[in-house]
Amino acid sequence: MFCFFSSLVYRAKGVISMVKKALIEISLVKESAESVNEKIMKEIFDGLSEDLPKIPWMKQVEKVEIVEV
Secondary structure (H helix, E strand, O other), X not given: OOOXXXXXXXXXXXXXXXXXXXXXXXXXXXXXXXXXXXXXXXXXXXXXXXXXXXXXXXXXXEEEEEEEO
């Protein structure tokens, strides 16, 4: 499972109201079993930090959930 957090803060009349986060669960390709978790996490983080984000090692999206904190 992989969780990606994206926060948005809205200001209404000087008051910070709501922050939303996206939790994305994905399954990884079989080849990911041949790599250490730290390497996979770094590659996913780096891939999502680019101008055109992508998720290396991703096989398919399993679930997307939006939460308000």
